[in-house]
Amino acid sequence: METLTNLQTKEIVSVNTGARMGYITDLEIDVDSGLITDIIIGSRSSLGHLFNKRDEIVIPWSNIITLGNDVILVE
Incomplete structure (x- = not known):
């Protein structure tokens, strides 16, 4: 079983683009x-929003x- 804390340490990588x-x-x-x-x-926007506002990306489960052990691969 995975915990939220464990999931938060894994980097999300797109299998389509890498x-x-x-x-x-x-x-x-x-x-x-x-x-x-x-x-x-x-993720922080590369445009540098006011006060470094975070943009959110929502990915369906x-x-x-x-x-994986270090990454989560998504479509």
């Missing part, structure tokens, strides 16, 4: 089923290809 997308900052959970529906990645 791009490093960032790290999990939050999860969305279906309160009725208790299952994770989405992972949320926080179904787009996760594999949970």
Whole structure:
């Protein structure tokens, strides 16, 4: 079983582009089923928003290809 703390240490990588997308900052959970529906990645914009505002990328849990030891591969 994976914990949120353990998931947050793994870098998210796109299998389509090879791009490093960032790290999990939050999860969305279906309160009725208790299952994770989405992972949320926080990444700093390269444009330097005011006060370094974080942009969020939401990836459906179904787009996760594999949970590796150091990375999470997503479509």
